[in-house]
Amino acid sequence: MCASLQEYLQGRSPHEQLRVAGDAIKNMAEVCFQRAELMIQGWENRYNSEGPVLDEDFLAGMIQQTMFLDVSDLCRQPKSRKSRQGFTGNPVESIVREVSKDAVLGFVDELESGDSVDLSMFC
Template identity: 45%
Template sequence: MNDPLVSNLWDSLRAAQKYPEQAEIGALLQQADQAIARCSEAEQLQVASNALLQVAEVCARRAEILIQDWEDAYRDPVVQPGFFAGIVRQTMAVDFSDLLEPSPPRKERTRRAKPAQPDEGSIVGTVDKTALLAMLDQLETEAAQAAQKQQVLAIAHDEDVKSWVRAIALWAAEHQISEVSLQQLQAAVKMPLVQLWLSLLLGNFAIEQRGEFYDTEQVWLLLES
């Protein structure tokens, strides 16, 4: 289309895209309306869409330039190293000696006397750890033996020992054997071990230890055949 208004519109849009910061958007839109009115109905849509697209590109380019100018205007200035050397104070020393009171004189500490060493005749001394443990074990053993003795005496006092002795004698007479182990006898007469021991000792039975001391498996009761 060779209409002068349409040609002038394209020229104005090209100039606006080249210098978007100087473009007047309102004037461009008014010029586009005048050019579109001179076109035929078939050409109006084509001219209008092309003109609006170029106006939008001009607006976008203009916005980019304005934002860049704003950032450049408010960006922190770049200075050379040492630019503030003569302006900024690096260190400062202040003397407060005239404002402070003198400190009071320090008192000498009184030395404490060392504890006196024990005399040569004193009973205080180092106790051997092994000897101490052995003494404690002996005390515990004596205490256990005393408790066991009290238990045996309590049983002998509260129970009828004669009936226990008679039960053992009747069992021996019934089975007609010359000897029997303590464990076999306990299983036969069904007595607790402490009760059985007490019956054998107080009943004057013959007892023989064939193994290690306190080994109940090797304790035998000797009976007359």
């Protein structure tokens, strides 16, 4: 290849020789680059510990992107419910009543002091 390039360059102007030689070197560098890329890709595919590399388009026909499911036949209108009746259990007398502020503060003081708490003040 170099011999045929030298034959072609004979008789040309120095400017033309440099331009053609530069183009030739550029083309040879691109060929070397492409060969190196193929070699590296082949090596990576052969020694890839994660498994084979698949192109994005390889699985395109096997993957479902969207789905529509009509569930209207599975749904039914709710039945009307009977009106709720009030509480039917036995009435219980409430123990809720008002407690003075002093009684609550005394209870809090007993809790903070760690003494036994007397709940009788609330009953």
